[in-house]
Amino acid sequence: MRNIQQLFIYATISIILSACKSDTKEETKEIKIAKTEIKGDCPKYILDNKKNNLNISVFLDLSDRITQPKTIQKDTEYLKSVSKAFTSHVKTKKLIFLQDQMQLYFNPEPTNDAINAIAEKLHIEFDKNSPKAKITETEELYAGQPAEIYNLALADAKNPKDFPGSDIWQFFKYNVKDYTISNCHRNILVILTDGYMYHENSQIKEGNLSSYLTPKSLHRLPLSNSKWETTLNEKGYGFIKANENLEDLEVLVIGVESLNPKNPYAIDVMRAYWTNWFNEMGIQKFKIQNADLASSVEKVIEGFVNP
Template sequence: MMQRKLIVIVVVAIFTSLFCCKDDSKKEVEIVQSTTSSHCPKYILDQKENNLNISVLLDLSDRIEEPKIKEKDSAYLSSLSKAFVEHVKHKKLILLEDRMQLFFNPEPSDNKINEIAEKLKIVFTKETAKAQIDETVSLYALKPSELYDLAKTDAQNSGEYPGSDIWKFFKYDVTDYCIDACHRNILVILTDGYMYYDKTIMNVKNRASYLTPKSLNQLRLNKSNWKDEMEKKDLGFIPATTNLNDLEVLIIGITSHNDENPYSQAIIEAYWGKWFNEMGVEKYKIKNADIPSSIEKVISDFILKT
């Protein structure tokens, strides 16, 4: 009799253990699913490639001293807003999950500049009124010009331009600010292609966190074999981060300003292209500072055609 009771106890214990393991297994699966799932609803996630998350990084260095820069950059931003609104207007209202925002690095000292940037932060959802969508184009047609005027005044008062620490933006901010699991993530950078900030100067062998007209000339890549030399010496930017495969980048405004090297613009583009490849950016386009009507098509094609 005692032996039979013992057998029953053992059998019950085995079954209890099996069921507990099964429950634990379920819990473990649930935890994994909850940590890997997106924070957006499934119907939004299914439309990921149709949900635009456009970030703009403005280079407010001394490049904006040139009178034409404000005019061109303002026109580029206006074209960007038109492409964004064109995209939005072709979506069903219930599927609206699109945004556009402006960044600087470092943050300008003039709060008015930051206030304008806040006004240019656009978020469209199914709750958005049609009037807000139409207002976006007029906002981006007027406010960028005001922003540049403030930046120049700020520079004159302080004796220096805010500058642009693009390298550090990629190192510390681009993933948090510009990449969202529910969206097609696009970063537009308005810059002349030179990268320099006096508080972020690093060198690792033949790599650097900067490129200036002076440092470019010191590379002595002024012959037709510059590409071979660049590869041989492993010249380029120091990679700031990795795993940017969910980010697309459009650079507008490349201009060499360098009469000593006929290949300077091509070298600048090669530096950026190599940098993006090494950080995992799979889709990018690098364009020179052309007339706004030409760049408008470039922007439209990049934003509206995947």
């Protein structure tokens, strides 16, 4: 009888200890989950849908490139295509999941208040309370207002020498994280530029690296023959790294064209400069598109925004 009682006691103790171990495992598991929980400044159902929430920023290069009428014509068509890709995406979403936005940037900020007022109009946000009419309104705004920006910029600087340049390098160094990256969205930056980079107040050089690339500076480099890539890599030519940890940003550069007629490899060199620069800053998805017919580039834009 005593042996049976002892066995009963042992069995009871074993059950209790087993239950305690199980509770400990469950508690540990819960603590681990709590530590890895993702936090954001938007509702959880929006954060969970992050990759389907578009945050498109467009950077306009308002340097002397816009003194060419064909550049303005192409840029305005490219902008129409970007807004069309944006609204096409919005149309596919359920109303409750709408959390999408699109905006326009320059650097430096134009001194003309009228340009800034237009840029403010082109800051579009969609949420669950947005009316359907806003889709059409967005397309109309981006079809008409950008041309006015170029006209105003040209009126302010009628001579190409009056253009100080567009500071893309400084924008990446000081503004890109604050202006174009949201932890609740898929972040896309579209840059309309000719591929060169220059501003009179941002001319930094460190060895064979620089914060700028102009037709004149490119002409001085030994990169005009078929061995340009080997020379570029061996000499370390390129842009100075402006930022880091930009993994949450996708970049589409549109409008690259050569202003170096004596260098048949100029576009290849520019593409290498941009590619290496993006890689060094941690940007994982990007595309560098040459200036081309608007109808051709529209397909590129649509494929990038809505893959």
